Amino acid sequence: MxxxxxxxxxxxxxxxxxxxxxxxxxxxxxxxxxxxxxxxxxxxxxxxxxxxxxFKLRGATNAVARVGKVAGVTTASTGNHGRALAHAARARGIPAIICMSRLVPQNKLDAIAELGAEARIIGDSQDEAFLEAIRLQRDEGFALIPPFDxxxxxxxxxxxxxxxxxxxxxxxxxxxxxxxxxxxxxxxxxxxxxxxxxxxxxxxxxxxxxxxxxxxxxxxxxxxxxxxxxxxxxxxxxxxxxxxxxxxxxxxxxxxxxxxxxxxxxxxxxxxxxxxxxxxxxxxxxxxxxxxxxxxxxxxxxxxxxxxxxxxxxxxxxxxxx
Missing domain, CATH: 3.40.50.1100 (Rossmann fold)
Known part of the structure; x- marks a missing residue:
């Protein structure tokens, strides 16, 4: 059932x-x-x-529309969610820091930077990058918008x-x-x-x-x-x-x-x-x-x-x- x-x-x-x-x-x-x-x-x-x-723009846009007043938004991403979050944040004038591992292809890093967000490279896995996103939430007042959960x-x-x-x-x-x-x-x-x-x-x-x-x-x-x-x-x-x-x-x-x-x-x-x-x-x-x-x-x-x-x-x- x-x-x-x-x-x-x-x-x-x-x-x-x-x-x-x-x-x-x-x-x-x-x-x-x-x-x-x-x-x-x-x-x-x-x-x-x-x-x-x-497709990631759908979820990122919906989530950013609901964050309220924050210092910025952050996430960990293999690329597409980060790009979507950067786009949605820029549309609302909100700073964005996208945390990614070293495995993310350069074209996806470049696309995020072109949208005015910071692409921050952390570790060799998305889980390691996510720890930095958690720190930004805890220490700097960013809204953490995970890529899926x-x-x-x-x-x-x-x-x-x-x-x-x-x-x-x-x-x-x-x-x-x-x-x-x-x-x-x-x-x-x-x-x-x-x-x-x-x-x-x-x-x-x-x-x-x-x-x-x-x-x-x-x-x-x-x-x-x-x-x-x-x-x-x-x-x-x-x-x-x-x-x-x-x-x-x-x-x-x-x-x-x-x-x-x-x-x-x-x-x-x-x-x-x-x-x-x-x-x-x-x-x-x-x-x-x-x-x-x-x-x-x-x-x-x-x-x-x-x-x-x-x-x-x-x-x-x-x-x-x-």
């Missing part, structure tokens, strides 16, 4: 009212090539075309679920890139509140998937971060995770973990169809290409979550297949 969601449909509807003037309604496109492979209709939710190039962030990401069902009302399955779980928790809470029979599938990488390891253990665990093409899916979920771990556990119907080659296959296939996305956004397509994700029971929606990949790295991956 599914537990009561900790972020409700009412929370998500309120978030939609709060952010609708600050975020885009992103396109939904059919994919004939993936539909043929999956055995049924496949739709691509092109969230990579969101302002700042990723926060009710306002989850509710903001959940607005994507409302959009998906508005665009594809008969969707049978939604496939969602899975890292800390904010996107999956929010989208699943919205979708299952409106359509309890809808299937939610999380997709992640085999290298350093913290949520998968935590689900296997039955509680949040620490893992070693490893370099992966799906770098935005890296990082821990936090040993004191309050929201996303139980929500993912209760609302997700299946989990698929991909090899680096399978992620690259997804990225290349999407590029051939005109979608230039990052590795984390390509995992759902990679799952279809691997034969592990199908559309036999009805329309399948794949969330293409972000586009923030280093152009040289993207070109090199495409070149590998030629």
């Amino acid at each position: 599914v537990a009561t969601a900790m972020v409700t449909l009412d929370d998500i509807m309120a978030a939609l009212d709060r952010i609708r003037d600050d975020v885009r309604v992103t396109p939904m496109q059919a994919s004939p090539s993936l539909s043929q492979i999956a055995g049924g209709p496949v739709w691509l939710k092109c969230e990579y075309r969101q302002t700042t190039g990723a 926060h009710p306002d962030v989850i509710a903001g990401q959940g607005t994507l679920g409302l959009e998906i069902l508005d665009q594809v009302p008969d969707a049978a399955t939604i496939a969602i890139p899975l890292s800390g779980g904010g996107l999956l928790a929010g989208v699943a809470a919205a979708a299952k509140a409106l359509r309890p029979d809808i299937r939610i599938v999380g997709i992640s990488m085999q290298r350093g998937a913290a949520m998968a390891a935590s689900l296997d253990a039955g509680h949040p665990v620490e893992i070693r971060e490893l370099e992966t093409l799906a770098d935005s899916l890296g990082g821990g979920i936090g040993l004191k995770n309050r929201l996303t771990f139980p929500m993912v556990r209760d609302l997700m119907d299946d989990l698929i973990l991909l090899s680096e080659d399978q992620i690259a296959d997804g990225l290349r296939h999407l590029a051939q169809d005109g979608h230039r996305v990052e590795g984390a956004a390509a995992v759902c397509a990679g799952a279809v290409l691997s034969g592990r994700l199908r559309a036999d029971d009805g329309p399948l929606v794949l969330i293409l979550s972000g586009e923030n990949i280093d152009p040289a790295r993207h070109a090199a991956i495409l070149q590998e297949a030629s």
Whole structure:
């Protein structure tokens, strides 16, 4: 029996009212090539075309709108949440310090700096960077807005679920890139509140998937971060995770973990169809290409979550297949 969601449909509807003037309604496109492979209709939710190039703007905007008077805002991020928080903070004239590990690609650091925020490099993992964000909250009066385990962030990401069902009302399955779980928790809470029979599938990488390891253990665990093409899916979920771990556990119907080659296959296939996305956004397509994700029971929606990949790295991956 599914537990009561900790972020409700009412929370998500309120978030939609709060952010609708600050975020885009992103396109939904059919994919004939993936539909043929999956055995049924496949739709691509092109969230990579969101302002700042990723879904993270939804949660960050909703959270920043609710912080009140603070010295600034801070977070730990693998890149996309930091960029979104920097954008949302600048829109409201609030200083932002984004704490990140040395594994974050340079293009994501540059994008944050261009938005007027400080990109502060701390340690070799997102968990280490998070300690600095906690210090800024404790010692300097910053509002800490985590990348996923926060009710306002989850509710903001959940607005994507409302959009998906508005665009594809008969969707049978939604496939969602899975890292800390904010996107999956929010989208699943919205979708299952409106359509309890809808299937939610999380997709992640085999290298350093913290949520998968935590689900296997039955509680949040620490893992070693490893370099992966799906770098935005890296990082821990936090040993004191309050929201996303139980929500993912209760609302997700299946989990698929991909090899680096399978992620690259997804990225290349999407590029051939005109979608230039990052590795984390390509995992759902990679799952279809691997034969592990199908559309036999009805329309399948794949969330293409972000586009923030280093152009040289993207070109090199495409070149590998030629």
